[in-house]
Amino acid sequence: MSFLGHVVRFIVAAFVLMIVGFIVPQFSVGGFWSALFLALVIAALGWVIEGIFGKRVSPFGRGIVGFIASAAVIWIAQFIVGGVTVTMFGAILAALAIGIIDLFIPVSTPYEAGRRNAD
Structure with missing residues:
Protein backbone atom coordinates (compact mmCIF):
# COMPACT_ATOMS: atom_id res chain seq x y z
CA MET A 1 0.00 0.00 0.00
CA SER A 2 1.34 3.41 -0.89
CA PHE A 3 1.79 6.31 1.49
CA LEU A 4 -1.38 7.94 0.16
CA GLY A 5 -3.25 4.68 0.73
CA HIS A 6 -2.20 4.68 4.38
CA VAL A 7 -3.25 8.31 4.79
CA VAL A 8 -6.68 7.59 3.29
CA ARG A 9 -7.03 4.50 5.49
CA PHE A 10 -6.36 6.51 8.67
CA ILE A 11 -8.74 9.29 7.60
CA PHE A 27 -17.55 6.10 24.04
CA SER A 28 -16.69 9.69 23.25
CA VAL A 29 -14.21 11.19 20.79
CA GLY A 30 -13.43 14.91 21.13
CA GLY A 31 -13.12 15.75 17.43
CA PHE A 32 -11.51 14.81 14.15
CA TRP A 33 -7.92 15.26 15.32
CA SER A 34 -8.54 13.17 18.43
CA ALA A 35 -10.16 10.52 16.24
CA LEU A 36 -7.23 10.57 13.80
CA PHE A 37 -4.70 10.24 16.62
CA LEU A 38 -6.87 7.51 18.19
CA ALA A 39 -6.82 5.60 14.88
CA LEU A 40 -3.01 5.85 14.82
CA VAL A 41 -2.70 4.68 18.43
CA ILE A 42 -5.12 1.78 17.89
CA ALA A 43 -3.15 0.70 14.81
CA ALA A 44 0.16 0.93 16.70
CA LEU A 45 -1.14 -0.98 19.73
CA GLY A 46 -2.68 -3.60 17.42
CA TRP A 47 0.65 -3.97 15.63
CA VAL A 48 2.47 -4.44 18.95
CA ILE A 49 -0.05 -7.03 20.19
CA GLU A 50 0.12 -8.85 16.86
CA GLY A 51 3.92 -8.89 17.01
CA ILE A 52 4.06 -10.21 20.57
CA PHE A 53 1.22 -12.73 20.61
CA GLY A 54 0.65 -13.55 16.94
CA LYS A 55 -2.20 -12.94 14.55
CA ARG A 56 -4.84 -14.93 16.44
CA VAL A 57 -4.64 -12.59 19.44
CA SER A 58 -4.45 -9.35 17.46
CA PRO A 59 -7.41 -6.98 17.23
CA PHE A 60 -7.52 -7.94 13.55
CA GLY A 61 -7.92 -11.62 14.34
CA ARG A 62 -11.34 -13.14 14.02
CA GLY A 63 -13.29 -14.65 16.86
CA ILE A 64 -13.79 -13.88 20.49
CA VAL A 65 -10.08 -13.48 21.30
CA GLY A 66 -9.64 -10.84 18.60
CA PHE A 67 -12.80 -9.11 19.77
CA ILE A 68 -11.61 -8.97 23.38
CA ALA A 69 -8.17 -7.76 22.26
CA SER A 70 -9.83 -5.04 20.18
CA ALA A 71 -11.92 -3.87 23.14
CA ALA A 72 -8.82 -3.84 25.36
CA PHE A 79 -5.11 6.89 28.30
CA ILE A 80 -2.80 7.89 25.44
CA VAL A 81 -5.12 10.14 23.40
CA GLY A 82 -6.59 13.31 24.84
CA GLY A 83 -10.26 14.06 24.29
CA VAL A 84 -11.27 10.39 24.32
CA THR A 85 -13.30 8.83 27.13
CA VAL A 86 -14.26 5.18 27.15
CA THR A 87 -15.65 2.86 29.79
CA MET A 88 -14.99 -0.86 29.61
CA PHE A 89 -18.58 -1.45 28.43
CA GLY A 90 -18.18 1.36 25.91
CA ALA A 91 -14.99 -0.26 24.58
CA ILE A 92 -16.83 -3.57 24.11
CA LEU A 93 -19.69 -1.83 22.29
CA ALA A 94 -17.21 0.21 20.21
CA ALA A 95 -15.30 -2.96 19.23
CA LEU A 96 -18.60 -4.53 18.17
CA ALA A 97 -19.66 -1.45 16.18
CA ILE A 98 -16.24 -1.12 14.52
CA GLY A 99 -16.37 -4.82 13.63
CA ILE A 100 -19.78 -4.36 12.00
CA ILE A 101 -18.63 -1.26 10.12
CA ASP A 102 -15.51 -3.14 8.96
CA LEU A 103 -17.81 -5.64 7.26
CA PHE A 104 -18.93 -2.84 4.95
CA ILE A 105 -15.63 -0.93 4.72
CA PRO A 106 -12.96 -3.66 4.76
CA VAL A 107 -9.33 -2.70 5.17
CA SER A 108 -6.35 -5.01 5.05
CA THR A 109 -4.46 -5.66 8.24
CA PRO A 110 -0.71 -5.07 8.55
CA TYR A 111 -0.29 -8.86 8.81
CA GLU A 112 -2.13 -9.45 5.53
CA ALA A 113 -0.26 -6.63 3.80
CA GLY A 114 3.09 -8.10 4.86
CA ARG A 115 2.04 -11.54 3.73
CA ARG A 116 1.03 -10.20 0.30
CA ASN A 117 4.38 -8.41 -0.06
CA ALA A 118 6.27 -11.62 0.78
CA ASP A 119 4.54 -13.55 -2.04
Whole structure:
Protein backbone atom coordinates (compact mmCIF):
# COMPACT_ATOMS: atom_id res chain seq x y z
CA MET A 1 0.00 0.00 0.00
CA SER A 2 1.34 3.41 -0.89
CA PHE A 3 1.79 6.31 1.49
CA LEU A 4 -1.38 7.94 0.16
CA GLY A 5 -3.25 4.68 0.73
CA HIS A 6 -2.20 4.68 4.38
CA VAL A 7 -3.25 8.31 4.79
CA VAL A 8 -6.68 7.59 3.29
CA ARG A 9 -7.03 4.50 5.49
CA PHE A 10 -6.36 6.51 8.67
CA ILE A 11 -8.74 9.29 7.60
CA VAL A 12 -11.48 6.72 6.97
CA ALA A 13 -10.69 5.10 10.33
CA ALA A 14 -11.00 8.52 12.03
CA PHE A 15 -14.42 9.06 10.48
CA VAL A 16 -15.47 5.56 11.56
CA LEU A 17 -14.35 6.32 15.12
CA MET A 18 -16.32 9.59 15.07
CA ILE A 19 -19.43 7.73 13.86
CA VAL A 20 -18.94 5.09 16.54
CA GLY A 21 -18.53 7.86 19.12
CA PHE A 22 -21.87 9.28 18.02
CA ILE A 23 -23.65 5.90 18.08
CA VAL A 24 -22.14 4.12 21.09
CA PRO A 25 -22.90 5.29 24.61
CA GLN A 26 -19.93 5.53 26.99
CA PHE A 27 -17.55 6.10 24.04
CA SER A 28 -16.69 9.69 23.25
CA VAL A 29 -14.21 11.19 20.79
CA GLY A 30 -13.43 14.91 21.13
CA GLY A 31 -13.12 15.75 17.43
CA PHE A 32 -11.51 14.81 14.15
CA TRP A 33 -7.92 15.26 15.32
CA SER A 34 -8.54 13.17 18.43
CA ALA A 35 -10.16 10.52 16.24
CA LEU A 36 -7.23 10.57 13.80
CA PHE A 37 -4.70 10.24 16.62
CA LEU A 38 -6.87 7.51 18.19
CA ALA A 39 -6.82 5.60 14.88
CA LEU A 40 -3.01 5.85 14.82
CA VAL A 41 -2.70 4.68 18.43
CA ILE A 42 -5.12 1.78 17.89
CA ALA A 43 -3.15 0.70 14.81
CA ALA A 44 0.16 0.93 16.70
CA LEU A 45 -1.14 -0.98 19.73
CA GLY A 46 -2.68 -3.60 17.42
CA TRP A 47 0.65 -3.97 15.63
CA VAL A 48 2.47 -4.44 18.95
CA ILE A 49 -0.05 -7.03 20.19
CA GLU A 50 0.12 -8.85 16.86
CA GLY A 51 3.92 -8.89 17.01
CA ILE A 52 4.06 -10.21 20.57
CA PHE A 53 1.22 -12.73 20.61
CA GLY A 54 0.65 -13.55 16.94
CA LYS A 55 -2.20 -12.94 14.55
CA ARG A 56 -4.84 -14.93 16.44
CA VAL A 57 -4.64 -12.59 19.44
CA SER A 58 -4.45 -9.35 17.46
CA PRO A 59 -7.41 -6.98 17.23
CA PHE A 60 -7.52 -7.94 13.55
CA GLY A 61 -7.92 -11.62 14.34
CA ARG A 62 -11.34 -13.14 14.02
CA GLY A 63 -13.29 -14.65 16.86
CA ILE A 64 -13.79 -13.88 20.49
CA VAL A 65 -10.08 -13.48 21.30
CA GLY A 66 -9.64 -10.84 18.60
CA PHE A 67 -12.80 -9.11 19.77
CA ILE A 68 -11.61 -8.97 23.38
CA ALA A 69 -8.17 -7.76 22.26
CA SER A 70 -9.83 -5.04 20.18
CA ALA A 71 -11.92 -3.87 23.14
CA ALA A 72 -8.82 -3.84 25.36
CA VAL A 73 -6.84 -1.82 22.78
CA ILE A 74 -9.67 0.73 22.52
CA TRP A 75 -9.87 1.01 26.31
CA ILE A 76 -6.09 1.39 26.71
CA ALA A 77 -5.89 3.97 23.90
CA GLN A 78 -8.03 6.42 25.88
CA PHE A 79 -5.11 6.89 28.30
CA ILE A 80 -2.80 7.89 25.44
CA VAL A 81 -5.12 10.14 23.40
CA GLY A 82 -6.59 13.31 24.84
CA GLY A 83 -10.26 14.06 24.29
CA VAL A 84 -11.27 10.39 24.32
CA THR A 85 -13.30 8.83 27.13
CA VAL A 86 -14.26 5.18 27.15
CA THR A 87 -15.65 2.86 29.79
CA MET A 88 -14.99 -0.86 29.61
CA PHE A 89 -18.58 -1.45 28.43
CA GLY A 90 -18.18 1.36 25.91
CA ALA A 91 -14.99 -0.26 24.58
CA ILE A 92 -16.83 -3.57 24.11
CA LEU A 93 -19.69 -1.83 22.29
CA ALA A 94 -17.21 0.21 20.21
CA ALA A 95 -15.30 -2.96 19.23
CA LEU A 96 -18.60 -4.53 18.17
CA ALA A 97 -19.66 -1.45 16.18
CA ILE A 98 -16.24 -1.12 14.52
CA GLY A 99 -16.37 -4.82 13.63
CA ILE A 100 -19.78 -4.36 12.00
CA ILE A 101 -18.63 -1.26 10.12
CA ASP A 102 -15.51 -3.14 8.96
CA LEU A 103 -17.81 -5.64 7.26
CA PHE A 104 -18.93 -2.84 4.95
CA ILE A 105 -15.63 -0.93 4.72
CA PRO A 106 -12.96 -3.66 4.76
CA VAL A 107 -9.33 -2.70 5.17
CA SER A 108 -6.35 -5.01 5.05
CA THR A 109 -4.46 -5.66 8.24
CA PRO A 110 -0.71 -5.07 8.55
CA TYR A 111 -0.29 -8.86 8.81
CA GLU A 112 -2.13 -9.45 5.53
CA ALA A 113 -0.26 -6.63 3.80
CA GLY A 114 3.09 -8.10 4.86
CA ARG A 115 2.04 -11.54 3.73
CA ARG A 116 1.03 -10.20 0.30
CA ASN A 117 4.38 -8.41 -0.06
CA ALA A 118 6.27 -11.62 0.78
CA ASP A 119 4.54 -13.55 -2.04
